[in-house]
Amino acid sequence: MVTLSSSPSTSSAAAVSNRHRLQLGPIATPDRLLLGPGPSNAHPTVLQSLARTPIGHLDPLYIELMGEVQDLLRYAWQTENRLTIPMSGTGSAAMEATLANTVEPGDKVLVAVKGYFGLRLVDMAGRYRAEVATIERPWGEAFTLEEIEQALDTHRPAILAMVHAETSTGVCQPMEGIGELCRRYDCLLLLDTVTSLGAVPLHLDAWGVDLAYSCSQKGLSCPPGLGPFTMGERAEAKLAARTGKVPNWYLDVSLLNQYWGSNRVYHHTAPVNMNFGMREALRLLAEEGLENAWSRHRSNAERLWAGLERLGLELHVPEHLRLPTLTTVRIPEGIDGKAFALHLLNTHGIEVGGGLGALAGKVWRIGLMGYNSQPENVDLLLNLLETELPAFRQSQPFATVA
Numbered sequence: 001m002v003t004l005s006s007s008p009s010t011s012s013a014a015a016v017s018n019r020h021r022l023q024l025g026p027i028a029t030p031d032r033l034l035l036g037p038g039p040s041n042a043h044p045t046v047l048q049s050l051a052r053t054p055i056g057h058l059d060p061l062y063i064e065l066m067g068e069v070q071d072l073l074r075y076a077w078q079t080e081n082r083l084t085i086p087m088s089g090t091g092s093a094a095m096e097a098t099l100a101n102t103v104e105p106g107d108k109v110l111v112a113v114k115g116y117f118g119l120r121l122v123d124m125a126g127r128y129r130a131e132v133a134t135i136e137r138p139w140g141e142a143f144t145l146e147e148i149e150q151a152l153d154t155h156r157p158a159i160l161a162m163v164h165a166e167t168s169t170g171v172c173q174p175m176e177g178i179g180e181l182c183r184r185y186d187c188l189l190l191l192d193t194v195t196s197l198g199a200v201p202l203h204l205d206a207w208g209v210d211l212a213y214s215c216s217q218k219g220l221s222c223p224p225g226l227g228p229f230t231m232g233e234r235a236e237a238k239l240a241a242r243t244g245k246v247p248n249w250y251l252d253v254s255l256l257n258q259y260w261g262s263n264r265v266y267h268h269t270a271p272v273n274m275n276f277g278m279r280e281a282l283r284l285l286a287e288e289g290l291e292n293a294w295s296r297h298r299s300n301a302e303r304l305w306a307g308l309e310r311l312g313l314e315l316h317v318p319e320h321l322r323l324p325t326l327t328t329v330r331i332p333e334g335i336d337g338k339a340f341a342l343h344l345l346n347t348h349g350i351e352v353g354g355g356l357g358a359l360a361g362k363v364w365r366i367g368l369m370g371y372n373s374q375p376e377n378v379d380l381l382l383n384l385l386e387t388e389l390p391a392f393r394q395s396q397p398f399a400t401v402a
Contacts, residue, residue, distance in 0.1 A: 094227025179208020
């Protein structure tokens, strides 16, 4: 007969290990001015909204907020797409959602690669077993309409995927006529707007864009954590015609639509406070007005470009293709670019980015996005470049670099 003991057994219970029991104080973070490729600094009003007490993700007040976020995203993108939602995840989750929902094994996906994030589209499409074809331009250039038409005629893809605002190069892809070509060749147009939404002119419906995605932490002045996603009628039809399930449960729009649509059927626990922040960020954008926001970003970018050229620095992208949100400036000969970026961060609390991929070690990436696109930020950075960059015209790093 087994006798049950009322006290814990010291012989069988494992002792609690304190190896990873850190003794920490409350979190403390430095103030940074984020003038790199993202994230950018969030608007103070947005940060205040994040600190509000959470409510349930099926609370009637939250459901009302969901509708507000959807409408404001439609305004920011200039679209009437019914399926317009913020994905619970960063921009890369929304990027993956566009492919996960529309690509079936064997589908041909044509990716127009002119930078690092075009290559990411290639990688993601391949993981969903697409037959991936690419066309490429040097990092710092854009595609012509003729190049795109020739590629569509050659490859006859189900989807053309391309980046509007290439964060790795600072190139803004001209979009006029591309949507019309995609309809002529019966393929969907998928567009990355991560570094353009809220800051650079976007007209999804007028351009004939079928799928687009973005992020919360750049032109929208919100912290990272949500990935705006939108799908037009032609993309919805391809989703509905799938022969099998979407191979990604979390990003399956046919399921998410039941939560973000009229039924409000639970799918996953929504990040309610992040959507508080998104709602406030989009409200502020609507309050400013898209035309004013686009103009502000352009004006401050031109102020930066003129100042950099006055200092004798060379910009990587021709002016007619430059992004107002992200400027690539070539690191001068004899300058340790990484050391200078670290100096700005450690000494002045200012972040600028380095190059990626083919531009690694060759450029700095300077972001003026959302709340950070202000003339005083431009002048501050230009002053530091003028007064402190000369000390780096040596082989050794600057003495104050940590």
